[in-house]
Amino acid sequence: MSPPPARPALSPPAGEEAALLSATALAGRFASGALSPEMALEAVLARIARLNPRLNAIIALDEAGARAAARASAARWRAGTPLSPLDGVPISVKDNITVAGLPCAWGSPVFRDFAPERDELPVARCRAAGMVILGKTNVPEFTLQGYTDNTLFGPTRNPWNPALTPGGSSGGAVAAVAAGLGPLALGTDGGGSIRRPASHTGLLGLKPTPGRVPRCDGLPAILLDFEQIGPIARTSADLVALLRVLAPEDARDPASRALPPLAVPAVPGRQRILYLPRLGAHPVEPVIAAATAEAAAGFRALGHLVEEAEAPFTVEETMAIFGPVSQAGLAWLLAERGGAPAAPMLQQMAEAGRALPATALFGAVDAVAGFRRRFAALFGAWDLILTPAAAALPWPAEQIAPPSIAGQAVGPRGHAIFTNFANIAGLPGIALPIAPAPSGLPIGVQLVGPAGADGLLCAMAVQWEAAEPWAERWPEL
Structure with a gap:
């Protein structure tokens, strides 16, 4: 594989150096006493103050709460009683995940004044692990679009080129991590909303199997079980460490009890990988196609069997399922909550949902069941699926x-064709950085595995990062 374009080493301003450390590196320094959680937080806050006005990644910052959490963590480390390996590590939370005491606008005037009283379970687990919750990251309205902008907070910008989007709907989350505004973020993925933004910003992002990260006490589910909370990180070690915090089962999410405990193998072994470079006649940017083909060759070089074959689904099929589900979900939410979306596209979506007969939604649910059976059978012949992430x-x-x-002219979801099949099929998927474009813009690939294979995907990420490291690629902010 060709190496990425050479870039000068990143030299952060004085006082911000700790903000560029990984989560696991921070924890190691907390343990040794070389750095305190308070010092790390102040470095991150300084970087947020300098860069967030330009990027608009974080739309609600809890400095007082974060400082209190960092002080408590520092005391635990001094006493040798950290709550977890990530005690004291800063993390941001996407603004469709509830955090007690912080606003949760979901990018919409409908939820402008919503102030949840409880943490959603993954946030509660981060808090119980001693992590320092920084604040909320920006989203598109109702997290139903593939870029990040809304009438409340405006657009989020990509740290690699602030004129461009980081994608969506976890655009604020990835922009924060890519810019060093905290090493970790919680995002959600209902149709690719972690994986595509991660690919646009040079990060790792995992969409877990339903139940792998249990959920309760959150916002209403408007995409059935398609949407999952997952970790966003710069390194595979950080992603695995956060996933371990999030993954224990919980009786309030029955899907979590159907999965075996998370296990990340030390080495993934030889995997049979079905390579899908494109889907039918739908276009892919040539630079992405070339980088993905190079990555496929890289996986072969690592000893995996990689074979190209016909896709076991079509874009038209997935959209025929995803469309009615999202339309009906949004229409139901607005009927329950009241109000109307600000975005014209979502107004049309809600109107379409209100016009749908109940039979259309039941037809989509039945199609989902058939889709999942098909992929369960497919993973008898293959272990993983490889595609471009966007x-x-x-x-x-x-x-x-x-x-x-x-x-080639495309519709509003033309960039997003590769990801939503995993959500519909109930499969885990991970975005991995690969060689960037000649312009320096990041590119990512997606690996999708059978239900429950989250640990295998993590092991593949660890192996890929060891062979093709990316963590020292930073945007020149």
Whole structure:
């Protein structure tokens, strides 16, 4: 594989150096006494103060709460009683995940004044692990679009080129981690909303199997079980460490009790990988196609069997399922809550949902069941699926989607064709950074495994990072 373009070493301003350390590196320094959680937090807060006005990644910052948490963590480390290996590590939370005492606007005027009284379970687990919750990251309205902008807070910008979007809907989350505004973030993925933004910003992002990260005490589910909370990180060690905090089963989420405990093998072994470079006639940017082909060759070089074959689904099939589910979900939410979306596209989606007959939703649910049976059978012949994470490079930040890809006109989901099959099928998927574009913009691939294979995907990430390290690639902010 060709090496990434050479970039000068990143030299952060004085006082911000600790903000560029990984979560596991921070924890190691806390343990040795070389650094305190309070010092690490102040470095992150200094970087947020300097860069967030330009990026608009964090839309609610809890400095007082974070400082109190950092002080408590420092005392635990001094006493030798940390609550977890990530005690004292800063983390941001996507603004469709509830955090007690912080606003949760979901990018919409409908939830402008919503102030939850309870943490959603993954946030509660981070808090119980001693992690320092920084605040909330920006989202598109109701997290139903593939870029990050809304009428309440405005657009989030990509640290690699602030004129461009980081994607969505976890755009604020990935922009924060990519810019060093905290080493970790919680995101959600209902159709690729972790994996695509991670690919646009040079990060790792995991969409877990339903139940792997148990959920309760959160916002209403408007995408059935398609949407899952997952970790976003710069390194595979950080992603695994956060997933271990999030993954224990909980009786309040029955899906979590159907899965075996998380296990990350030391080495993944030889995997049979089905490589899908494109889906039918839908276009992919040539630079992404070339980088993905190079990555496929890289996985072969690591000893895996990688074979290209026909996709076991079509884009039209997944959209025929995803469309009615998202339309009906949004229409139901608005009927329960009241109000109307600000975004014209979502107004149309809600109107379409209100016009749907109940039979259409039941038809989609039945199609989901058949889709899941098909993939359960497919993973008898294959262990993993490899695709591009996105069909397009990032586009202008205020623009909903690229109007064309590789010179071919596309609709608003043309860039997002590769990811939602995993959500519909109930499968885990991970975005991995690969060689960037000649412009320096990041590119990512997606690996999808059978239900429950979250640990295998993590092991593949560890192996890939060891062979093709990316953690020292930083945007020149």
